[in-house]
Amino acid sequence: MMIEIDNLVKSFGKTKALDGISLRIGDSEIYGFVGANGAGKTTTMRIISGLIPADSGKVIINGLDSVKNIKQIKSKIGYVPDYFGVYDNLRVTEYMEFFAAAYDLTGREVEKRCLRLLDELGLGDKPDFFVDDLSRGQKQRLGLARALVHNPDILVLDEPTSGMDPKGRIETRDILRRLNEEGKTIIISSHILHEISELVTGLAVIEKGKIVMSGSIESIETKMHIENPIIMKVIKNADIAAEVLKEDEEVLNLTITEDNEFYISYGGSDEDEGYLLKRLVEAGVMITSFCRRGHDLESVFIKIME
Numbered sequence: 001m002m003i004e005i006d007n008l009v010k011s012f013g014k015t016k017a018l019d020g021i022s023l024r025i026g027d028s029e030i031y032g033f034v035g036a037n038g039a040g041k042t043t044t045m046r047i048i049s050g051l052i053p054a055d056s057g058k059v060i061i062n063g064l065d066s067v068k069n070i071k072q073i074k075s076k077i078g079y080v081p082d083y084f085g086v087y088d089n090l091r092v093t094e095y096m097e098f099f100a101a102a103y104d105l106t107g108r109e110v111e112k113r114c115l116r117l118l119d120e121l122g123l124g125d126k127p128d129f130f131v132d133d134l135s136r137g138q139k140q141r142l143g144l145a146r147a148l149v150h151n152p153d154i155l156v157l158d159e160p161t162s163g164m165d166p167k168g169r170i171e172t173r174d175i176l177r178r179l180n181e182e183g184k185t186i187i188i189s190s191h192i193l194h195e196i197s198e199l200v201t202g203l204a205v206i207e208k209g210k211i212v213m214s215g216s217i218e219s220i221e222t223k224m225h226i227e228n229p230i231i232m233k234v235i236k237n238a239d240i241a242a243e244v245l246k247e248d249e250e251v252l253n254l255t256i257t258e259d260n261e262f263y264i265s266y267g268g269s270d271e272d273e274g275y276l277l278k279r280l281v282e283a284g285v286m287i288t289s290f291c292r293r294g295h296d297l298e299s300v301f302i303k304i305m306e
């Protein structure tokens, strides 16, 4: 399902939550929204899912305007909110059937489908539990099962891994990968980049209602790498090092300090970087350290967000 988001604007009273969000999410992508608290992720997701209207701008899903075709669109989207509903006094199966009924799905086949979904999401032994008695991770998975009840083509998940332990996060990631392989387009948000960077195919970084960066995960990593130069300490043959670096077209900027510390803005991939180091060593350059200023992408990401 192709999703085209065009110039969404939304205010709540005096707060401008969205200030012109435009995006294209391709068929069968797993697309991530990353941003700090209050950036506008939830508002964007709720507009895409048809839960609230935008003040202006539009969302087109497979050629259909989401406002004009709201019924059709809602049948294609499953939304998992970041908070858990107020149905904690229901048992797990009752909860599922309650949401199925909201889509006019009832009967023996639907009951079977609900049980199968619970099974697939690792809740097969919990049908008679009260929702309230489930752990946070189990509740998140139940939220996912409920969003799948009408077999939507698009899944929109607001911070599905927040508050989960690493095991729960890995399990959720595996489930989402599987659903994506089955053909579902997935939109997922997080305020922590590394929680979703391994899962997503594309990413938009949202800040104060605007997109500050978007693209494939590789292109975002490259942009972040450029912001985060390689720092190389050379103790012999610095002149040769400078020659080798000048020949590499991925070297976008180079600063050499008096004590032969090289600051290299590098646009290449991790593999390119490995080959660059190999060429330097083979050319006879003696290097004592070769690393980035930030320890990881996350620290650079935080720098960009500041």
Ligand SMILES: Nc1ncnc2c1ncn2[C@@H]1O[C@H](COP(=O)(O)OP(=O)(O)OP(=O)(O)O)[C@@H](O)[C@H]1O
Residues within 6 Å of the ligand: 012, 013, 015, 016, 017, 035, 036, 037, 038, 039, 040, 041, 042, 043, 044, 082, 191
């Ligand atoms: N129903 C509402 N009424 C008033 N203000 C709102 C409402 N919903 C969102 N906002 C405001 O709009 C802005 C964007 O909020 P939104 O929930 O979209 O951000 P978010 O990126 O999802 O943040 P979080 O990670 O904290 O969920 C915030 O300033 C928020 O306070």
